[in-house]
Amino acid sequence: MNPQDAPTKAALLKTFQTASQIFHARFTACGTALVAACMDSTVRRWRFVDPPPEAAAPSAPDAKPQPKPAAKGKPVAPQDLVELAPIQGFQSWVQTLATHPSASTVYAADAWGRLGAWDALADGTAPLWCIDHAHEGWIRQLAVSPKGDLLASCGRDQYVRIWDTRDGRKIAEFKHAQDVYCLAFSPDGAQLVFGDFSCAIHVADAGLRRIERKLDASPLYLLSRMQEVTGLRVLRFSPDGATLIAAGCKPASGGFVKGTPNALPIDYASGKVGEVTVVGGESEGFFLDLGWHPAGFLAGALSGQPGSGQLVFFKPGEKGPFFADKSVANCQSIALHPGGRFLAVIGTNKGSNGNGRPAKGAPYLPNNSPIHLYSMEA
């Protein structure tokens, strides 16, 4: 991509309504579908109606339908998304999912310990494999190794586990002393890092045989009165593996959880923390998701306080974002379309706060998460 063509901002193309609140969403490797981990105990899926938007270059041989390459230069405006049958069978909300780097497989887990793999594009919703008690209780995050052979999971039961993506066979596990919130594989696939309750980051080998060292993101931890607030929610490596971004919120108080979104660039070799990217004031909430754009910056979703929320672009090591869009309320997740021409921002409906009491006679309704599709622009 030429520097002058490099995108620096995003423009809203279209907003799609959904029936549930969404925690996390990703495009499949082929870019034809979006999968979402939902609060209503489902994984929901949408396919683009033809013509699909520009997608990534052809990938691994087991990837199923290949998207048609789109005309170069000008992004093709996507048409409607059609929802496929939701994946069900979960017992509790589904907070996390991960997609295979080349195949159309999606891995998802619920808060009661169920973990499974599905073909995101299949018409049916039968799992490729499924484990009912992969963890005791709340599975917080999943990550797939760069090669796609390993799936890592972590949860409130203080375990980190590694699974074979092909059949769900447990390969390794590590019992930590604390609730584990987030994890990431290093780009070379050799290491797994995970962030815990007190915002320490532990570096383990991908076989979980030993903890090699510890990195510090403790500025994101706060004991407020007697509430422990874990601000660390996301770990992302730079593509070259030199920098690990630890992001979330620097909490100022418990309860409401006021705090400032912080992204700490940690020099992976030395463990030194560089210039922290800070967004806004204490009402901007958490970085709940981050995606590396191929043009070399990070796109982040900010949870915000009631009604607010932001999509931001920033370069690790810079004080603040170079682009911010505040039109989406309470962002939960950000999914970068393969190739980097589009991104989907998962927000929350306006007015999600308050008691939600409807006018007399009307039903009491849950909130939902609209999907906002953006195109990247120079």
Add this chain to the structure above:
Amino acid sequence: MRSIPPKRAFRRTAVLLAVVFAAACPDAGALTADAGFIDGQVMAKAQAAKVSVAPRSDDGEFQRRLWLDLMGTIPDANEARRFLQDTAPDKRRALVERLMADPRFPIRMAEAFHVQLMERAGDDEQWLAYLTASMQANKPWDVLVREILSPDFNDEQKRPAGYFMTRRLEKIGSQETDYPGLTRDVGRMFMGLDLQCCQCHNHLTVKDYKQVDFNGLFLVFQNLKLNEPGGDHKTKWLSEGMVEAKFEFTSVLTGAKGATGPRVPLGAEIEIPALSESERWVVPPDKKTRNAGVPRFSPLRTLSEKLTSRENPYFARNIVNRLWWQFMGRGLVEPLDLNHAANPASHPELMAALAATMGEREFDLRWLVKEIVLSETYQRSGRRSDGDAEAADDLYALAMERQVSAEQFLKAFLTATGEYARVVDGKGWEEMGEPRQDFKKVRASFLRAFANAAKEPELRASPSLRGALFLRNNTTVLWALQPRKGNLVERLSALQSPDALAEEAYLSIFSRLPTEEERRDVQAILNPTADRGKTISQLVWAMTASMEFFTNH
């Protein structure tokens, strides 16, 4: 100056209606304590109840009471001794006159009015300075109240009077601005009427108090807006909106609807003038300059004039009642804020005469204070003899035990322990090898220990756990009991004779000489002691923590 012979006055009031009395009696303005009018009225009631009154207080009892009431503190040992030794027959009157001429008198009066009017809801130096200046000038009560109720925020001198209202209209948390609270307090403080219940319905037990009375007043105050300092205003200030229509209300009990214009409670409604669009404003509001404008018809100004006029009988009665309470410990009408026909004064003729005279004398506060403190009723002893029957408080047969306010207690404590000059005036620290006591902090700690909670009227002495813990353990209290140059414990330690020590201690702390029995107490306490200094310090503590020191009796 002519005076009414008490017997004549009594006969006359017996046949005349109370309210008619003042108008019918041209001599009422000449009422004086010398004439014994107050005492005549009080004695008549006591005699009718066949209750014998206590004798006159002795000089020690009297001077302590008078000093606390007029100076806000007690006399030091020298003052106390001098008065006791004074043999002049009119020495009490002379003391009253001397103390009322002392600069501490207006300060004490300001303090007393501050506590009554603000009920610990707030403290403000400028407000206190305003009250003090008003008392120094003996500002007539009606003038003072008009300045409070219709504050001129453009007048540097009078601006602080607005604190009474601005403080009450400050928003606390997310609660609604307390317009009803301000309305209630105006009724209570300036007319002796607690109309709280009448916001929503006619009073259930007081026939005179109607819903229209509260709402006529409420209409005026809910029309005010509290503004932050800015522009010409250095403090918070109030602006008044336009009132063009009556205020409508509904009884929550009966559903009956009503409407009223501005109104002095239990009085006539003030007519809302019909003004054309162009006539409404003297200075029209300006959104650009954020000037709130000046309406031609100001309900607040009109109300403050009518409420404080001599035509409003409750205004004069209330100030008589509140001052009487201040010096006697009980109002002629009790509770202070439940004046109404079915709750007459304990001494109706006395109340009527004092209220009428107060009006004629243009609400001269000093006059009434002097009338009261020179009366025999005020000077009655508070000591009971064994055979005394329990007499009702409203007979004033015995002086009441009254509260010593936190401010009085602080000054009295520092005077007694001989630390006043050091702590209050900041004098004499240079030669001391110890850190200064910061008066502001000391004052704040005494107020925390002895003042009531906000909005709790301080009506009577109330020993509390908080106060007890404070006197037992507070560092400043214990500091004052260490021997230090010129302070009481040091002076006492230098006295070898137990008798001299007893005299000095009793004069310094209780403003009186010890009895024979008490002299023997002191001798016994000091006798077997191994550590005389410690015992003296304990003795001083015990006296200042005792009930004789804690109350004004």
Add this chain to the structure above:
Amino acid sequence: MLCNPSEHAVSRRRFLGTALGATMAGGLGGLFSARAAEAMKASDRQVLFVWLDGGISQFESWDPKPNSLYGGPFRAIPTSVPGTHISELMPQCARQMHRLCLLRSLCTKDQDHSSGVARIQRGDPKNRGVPYPFFGSSVANLLGPMESRLPPYVVIKEGTGGFRAEDAGFLGPAYGSLAFGDGKPPEDLLRNAALTEADDEERNALRDLFNRRYAAQRRPALTQASTFAYDTARELMRRQDIFDTSRLSERDLDRYGRTEIGTHMLIARNMLTAGVRFVKVASFGWDSHGDNFNAHASLVPKFDRAFASILEDLAASGLLERTLVIAMSEFGRTPRINGHAGRDHWPDSWSLAMAGCGIRAGAVVGATDANGVEIKDAKHDIGAVFHTWFKALGIDSEERQYKHKGQPLPLAHEDMAPIKEALA
């Protein structure tokens, strides 16, 4: 005739013996009234009131709705009462469920903290134009102090302590609370370091002497009130063991949890044991508008441990038989989950827990629907709950009334009645 401090003490006791026989007990901030004295002998009932300020979520505590639309990530677990389930965040309370009574049908009116906190604790009666007392002040007024002569209404909370008159409403400051901020005693409560206990006793004996001389010529009431205040001060100063955190046993701390609420609950246990009529433990920071689930995952287990431990201890010592135990907030939290994973204020259908004297152990009263939005059968407002508590304490709130300036005022909302299903 006086000679030495020991004689002072003897005569002092004699004096107090006669003075207190006819007295008078009462509150803290102000004048002590005589009324409470009879009550003091009549009742040995005590109260532990645990206040979770900001609003604990009923979903993440007493009324879980696992695998439902608004159920959140947590599971429900069985308890010592077959058929009753509570949140997995409360494993220890689950084992105490046979001692607890859950009320799952609370429907109250206020959804703001600033007004709701006071409104709930005052029992939300009909508006009489006067501020009603908090429950603690009511109990201090109606039952008075215990024979221990310790203050009747003590609050253990985080932050500042002191004397809080505003709790008492129209009852007046005498029935306000004495608050131990951060579990520590208020200003000037501890004996000044410059004083020995013997010195303090000596000078107080002297003070009694001066008071006797003074009172001999006055009506006794005021001096008696003062004596009571000084005696209460003395009792408190002597019983520093009950709030000295350095003296708490390691074993107890392990059981209650080395947390703010754990320590405060332990002090509460000691205070109840020492004879404080009403102990309120106030925990703050439950207002989880954002990140509700992680907040509750952090907070609820700390409450669970402390609350279950005190229930266990009160039961073991027999105190539970005469102590009413309550745990509640000013409201519950919304079923629907907002855009920052929080729950907002919800007075429409929520829960509280009770135990102890007069309460039906093991009962669950009321139920919400499958999604926890609506109450299925009878709804209960806080007025009914107040009647229930009064009943449990042996106070007939449907008959008895306060007298305020001659006006009778009901103890609790007169259109409501005790919840029979919750009473033993």
